Structures are given as structure tokens and as C-alpha cells.
Amino acid sequence: MAKDTALELEAIEPNQHGYRTFSLGTFTFSRDEYFAYVTWPTGSHMMSVDAFLRPLQRDIAWGFFYGIVNFDAVIGTVNHYGTVDFFAGRYNEHYKRAGLDHVENFKTGVIKRVFEAMLDDWTNAAFDPFASPEETGTPFGPKNGSNKAAITRHRVSAKRMVGAPGDEPLRTDDNGFPINRHFLDVPQDEPEIIAEPGFEDEVVAFNLFTYLSRSDVTWNPSIVSACKNSLYCPTTEEYILPVIHGNDRVEWFVQLSDEIRWDVEDRETGAVRAKVTMKAGDVAAMPADIRHRGYSPKRSMLLVWENASADLPRLIASGQLPNTPVSF
Numbered sequence: 535m536a537k538d539t540a541l542e543l544e545a546i547e548p549n550q551h552g553y554r555t556f557s558l559g560t561f562t563f564s565r566d567e568y569f570a571y572v573t574w575p576t577g578s579h580m581m582s583v584d585a586f587l588r589p590l591q592r593d594i595a596w597g598f599f600y601g602i603v604n605f606d607a608v609i610g611t612v613n614h615y616g617t618v619d620f621f622a623g624r625y626n627e628h629y630k631r632a633g634l635d636h637v638e639n640f641k642t643g644v645i646k647r648v649f650e651a652m653l654d655d656w657t658n659a660a661f662d663p664f665a666s667p668e669e670t671g672t673p674f675g676p677k678n679g680s681n682k683a684a685i686t687r688h689r690v691s692a693k694r695m696v697g698a699p700g701d702e703p704l705r706t707d708d709n710g711f712p713i714n715r716h717f718l719d720v721p722q723d724e725p726e727i728i729a730e731p732g733f734e735d736e737v738v739a740f741n742l743f744t745y746l747s748r749s750d751v752t753w754n755p756s757i758v759s760a761c762k763n764s765l766y767c768p769t770t771e772e773y774i775l776p777v778i779h780g781n782d783r784v785e786w787f788v789q790l791s792d793e794i795r796w797d798v799e800d801r802e803t804g805a806v807r808a809k810v811t812m813k814a815g816d817v818a819a820m821p822a823d824i825r826h827r828g829y830s831p832k833r834s835m836l837l838v839w840e841n842a843s844a845d846l847p848r849l850i851a852s853g854q855l856p857n858t859p860v861s862f
């Protein structure tokens with residue numbers, strides 16, 4: 535049964551570092567100047583607080599994403615689309631074998647509220663969990679203000695396409711999106727549109743490279759076009775993907791600029807399956823039974839192509855669809 539009582543959201547007085555402690559079912563979450571601590575009935579875990587806040591921010595902003603969001607090799611969430619598991623050791627072969635794994639299931643709204651309250655309380659004024667390390671201040675130290683503007687950013691989610699009438703706007707200097715320091719060489723021209731008379735409002739085009747050169751966040755795919763379940767979710771990447779994403783469907787990657795290296799592991803155990811280096815122009819299909827984490831030495835542009843069909847996890851899990859879209 536998914537837990538939905540108000541008792542799940544319990545926040546007590548700040549500790550000596552100024553931070554509140556949270557509970558979610560039998561899990562507790564606390565932080566001090568450097569670390570986040572998670573406990574559950576059979577164990578406990580600690581993570582550097584920056585490595586905890588970055589996936590926490592993304593899990594909230596992405597509505598728990600597709601499949602599994604591993605914060606690291608031990609803790610994370612599984613999206614059941616209506617309910618969400620929070621787990622410890624569930625996707626770690628050694629915790630599993632030792633019987634130390636622990637999972638609890640929550641209504642999505644309950645875990646979302648606890649996560650949002652924790653992110654708000656634990657994010658100091660100088661820290662932006664979506665920014666690259668070079669472009670943000672420190673997450674460490676005793677509680678020092680908050681950063682609501684950064685943690686409640688609008689998530690770009692085009693209904694049809696960025697730039698279409700009534701849809702997500704283009705990015706400009708004037709609306710707060712200057713060209714990023716790593717993309718100063720990206721041309722800023724827009725396509726010329728020559729529509730048949732009467733179709734002026736229906737023919738839309740924009741320069742995706744220009745748009746991405748003005749992204750103020752890293753590792754945050756946003757929906758720039760939607761055609762039924764086919765979603766183009768490009769993103770700009772720098773440093774390390776803060777989550778280790780466990781797929782429940784195939785994802786296509788198109789490397790639009792620069793280079794990302796991917797660690798690809800077995801989704802259940804974490805066993806290494808592949809190291810993939812993607813250079814500009816490379817295309818890859820990430821299988822439905824893996825988890826992956828990317829490393830981008832310089833800010834780069836990546837197109838993530840998602841199929842949002844709600845049937846896919848069941849069809850793949852039951853073997854009716856393969857884990858890979860192509861066999862060679």
C-alpha cells in the first residue's frame with residue numbers, strides 16, 4: 535500500500551548546523567556541514583551533500599523521471615507513475631545478497647512534498663543544484679539563507695514546439711538567458727521562414743543550437759518539441775550527470791556538440807556493461823535494461839529522444855518488446 539498520511543511529512547527543529555531533519559515512512563534524512571545522512575531500519579548511508587542535492591533537485595523537477603533515479607550506488611527512487619518507491623540497496627548486488635536492501639512505496643504527492651521541503655531547507659543561498667560546479671557557489675557549511683528562485687525554476691515543456699504561438703518562448707538576452715561562456719562561438723542566426731499565405735501562424739522554426747547555447751542549467755533535459763509520444767529533450771551538459779539513471783524504456787542520444795563519456799551498467803546489479811564515448815554527431819540507443827551516468831569535460835549539447843508512451847515499461851518488462859530497438 536502506498537503511504538499517504540500527513541505523518542509522512544515530519545520536520546523537527548533545526549539541528550546544531552541549522553538544518554531540519556525529515557522522515558519519509560521509516561527513512562530519515564539529515565544533513566550537517568558536508569554530508570547528507572539517510573537511515574532506515576536495517577542500515578544507514580552518507581553522501582556528500584552536493585552529490586545529494588543535485589539528484590534531489592532533478593528527481594523533483596522531472597516528476598521522478600522514467601524508471602529509476604539512483605542518487606548513487608545505494609539510494610534512489612523508482613517511478614511507478616502514481617506512486618514512487620524510495621529504496622536503499624535495492625539495485626546494489628551486495629546489499630541485495632546480504633539481505634540489507636529496503637524499499638518503501640509512497641503516493642507521488644507525499645514523496646514530492648517531503649523532497650521539496652528538504653531541498654528548500656538544505657539549499658543555501660549561494661548554491662544552485664542545476665548549475666555546473668564552475669557556475670555556482672558552495673553547498674557546504676552551516677545553514678545560510680535559501681535559493682528559492684533556483685530550485686523552483688520553470689521547467690521547459692513545450693506542448694508542440696518552442697517558438698510556436700502560445701508555446702514556450704525562445705531564449706534571449708532580454709528574457710534572462712545570455713549565451714553561456716562555453717558557447718560564445720555558437721551562431722545566433724534564426725531560420726528564414728517562407729510560409730504560404732494563410733499558414734504564417736502554423737509554420738514555425740527555430741535554431742536549436744542558439745537555444746541551447748543560452749541554457750542556464752546542466753543535465754536537465756527539457757521538452758522542446760512533442761509529436762504524440764515522441765519528445766525531443768535536448769540538454770546542455772558539463773561535469774557529471776548527478777543521477778545514475780536506470781531506464782524502463784529505450785532512450786536515444788544524439789551528441790550535438792563536443793564529447794560525453796558514458797558509464798553503462800546493468801540496471802539491477804550495477805555490473806559494468808560498457809564505456810561509451812560519444813563525439814559530436816554520434817548517435818546511440820541506450821537499452822531498456824541498463825543504468826548510465828555521463829561525464830562531460832566541457833559544456834556540450836546532447837539531444838535525448840524519449841518515447842513517453844505509458845505502455846512501454848509493461849511491454850518491455852513482460853518481454854513483449856525487446857530491450858534494444860536495433861539488433862545487429
Ligand code: PHB
Nearest residue numbers: 753754755769779785838
Ligand atoms: C538520462 O538519464 O538519460 C539523462 C538524464 C539527464 C541528462 C541526460 C541524460 O541531462
Ligand code: FE
Nearest residue numbers: 779781785826
Ligand atoms: Fe537515461
